[in-house]
Amino acid sequence: MSSLRAPTPKGGLARFGDGLDSARRSPLLRRLRSAIFWALCGAALLAIILPLLDMIVTLIQQAAPLLNLNLLTHGSAIDPAHLNAPIGVENGILGSLLLGLGVLIVAGIIGVLAGLYIVEFAPPRPRAVMRFFSEVLSGVPSIVVGLVAYTVLVNGPLQWHYSLVAAVISLSVITIPYIVKNTEVAFDQAPRSLREGAAALGLSRLTTARKILLPTALPGIVGGLILAQAIAMGETAPLLFSANWTDANPVIKLTNNPEPYLTGVTYNTLILPYVQAHELAAAAALVTVLIILLLLVMGRAATARSKRMTERMDL
């Protein structure tokens, strides 16, 4: 192994001193170092998984007394005079469904069309710029989105007050980048032979996109929309000052009407000084996590399907 010690260019092999030095050491030392390294790595994996499991156990334990049908048929209003009255997350679930529908319409349309333009129609320079800034948009802190929604939509020039529209728009701002990205990937995944075949047949790019690429891209796009639903379901910070909060069931009224949402149940009951309130907070959190898990699994299935489809077509 002496060649390993030959002079190396500056900043060259010397960077890997650790790995190569150990080749000169005794096998026992190498085995020991290896064992320590992998023990630390294994501990790291446990440090990721155990807190997650503990979190789930906490939720189930805390929420246990409330896990019955009342959870789905009662609102989150807690009356301090009747603490044992049935409470639930009905308003939260209905509100989140409504918000999700709004996001599906607003962010779905904008995101999918934006992704389509970026990947199929845009000239190279604008494409790079749009793609880049759409990704950077996903890095805007969610509380900042909430602030902007408050000052523009709720209490600014538009004066919509706490409302469904303000909430849907702020959630859309957060989810659009993900829909754009997934749409781009879905169209990009289509096998090259398909595009070449379409071009050889003289199809226009619109026809190619609609008739040839869309069928293969569809599962990927749907996966992106599902992912957006999962993200919207878990957000709280942008809704604090746009949807605000109410214990009542949501009504379909676009402006001037605060909205309930699922994470809001946890946010607003965790700070109350009653055991029942904490149980409700945990129950709402558990329901949220379960719905998000379901959405993630569905999104995964959609993405896997799109991958299978394109692989089968790729010759």
Add this chain to the structure above:
Amino acid sequence: MILLRRRAEGRTPGPAPAPRAARHERDTTIGEAVTRAVTAVFGSVPTALLIFILAVMVVTAVPAILFTGTGFFGTYFSPGNYYLAPTVHNGISASHGAVFGFLPEMLGTLVTSAIALGLAVPISVGGVLTLTEWVPRWAQGGVGLLLELLAGVPSVVFGLWGVLTFGPFMLRTVSPALTGIIGGFPWLFPWLPQGAAWVLLGAALIAFIGIRASVHGRLRRRARWLSVIVLFITLWGAVAPWFTGEVNTAGGVLTASLVLALMVVPIIAATTRELVRHVPVLAKEGSLALGMTKHETARVVTLPYISTGVLATALLGWGRAIGETIAMFFIIGNIFTGIPVNIYHSGATLSSLIAGTLDGVLQAKTDVSALFAAGLFLLVISLLSNLGGRLIIRRVAGDRALPVGRGV
């Protein structure tokens, strides 16, 4: 070996980009022209939104910036008294006695996110290495789903867990143990003021980097060990005082940082997993064929190959850690004035300040404006780290799709 290293650094050639029509190609139909125009409008929405958000934040924050100036770096925050005559400064009127010193919150934001990243990066890389090298293939999907679920868990749930389970666990078990282990040891230079330890730490850091960069061969190894020891001792001297004193709250800066680390892990791990998957197989097999162990292969081939990408994703994770709101709001304790006396003490971050006080100050325009200034600070830092991270990722991964930054 040089060949091997070249290969380890080289990029995998991605699939050739799909052929696209020339830029000035005519639209063949009216329908296509219309589609192009309509989708172009939607295509510019994300960019326009970004500019709009930045503009609104700046415009709304201007009054408070004029009113306060450099006072933002003070340690005292008060929304003022709404019932007395307003204070006027630089032509801006604010509630009586309003003071907007955000230094504790800025430090809180930086410290929590720094601790979180310092823990999350090695944990994610180690976890991903274990996952790809040791976990059997059939179980990898399940663990991957767990990672995705961790990324999808809402921050309010992290907050709830921190309040109900993890905070009390820290208060009873971890924090007292840390006061014993780190704070209990006699730290270096106890006779020097706090600042001196930090200066020494900086000097040691510079010496360490210098030695790493300059000395080769046998001397290098000894000098490096020496520098590591010196660095460790000075770091101990600088950091240990923050771990002493009483532990009196379940929340606090340390608990918040640890929860934040757990929230950042899936973001970094998702990208790291993707990077590890693309490490060239030939380089790995070559290193194994040369007689290196799995561990040495990981150190010599895998880690150098993914290091730039991990740096980039760490920047993305930092951007998200800075903006994290609800979990911090529940856990960190929300003391908006004064710098925490030790790391177990309650503190605040800029985001928890906004979430915690905006509701109460909606009456006063300048107070709201001050919170927007806090938000602007958050926005600028997270946008810069995002720009940096994405530029680096672009260089490493090219057009290959990497997770956008939430890890889901």
